[in-house]
Amino acid sequence: MNQPAPSARAELIRYDIRRDRAGWTVYDVRSGEIAVINDVLQVGLDMDEADAIADALSADMPLAALSGHLDRFPWFQLPLPRR
Secondary structure (H helix, E strand, O other): OOOOOOOHHHHHOOEEEEEEOOEEEEEEOOOOOEOEEOOEEOOOEOHHHHHHHHHHHHOOOOHHHHOOOOOOOOOOOOOOOOO
């Protein structure tokens, strides 16, 4: 069975940002799923933080490149429960 070709946008960048109720969300352009770093959903972020995280994830940068961004997240961003 043939899979549909990925959108041109998904080929250019892997992660992007979109507005949410409390700020900005980083999401995977290919799947539409919210990005997760260290078991924390990347939602409710300031635009600059979300943009920096999306850029770093799209470029496959190591998490160390995100220093200064990962420790600052809204109080409602609790780690995902372990399965």
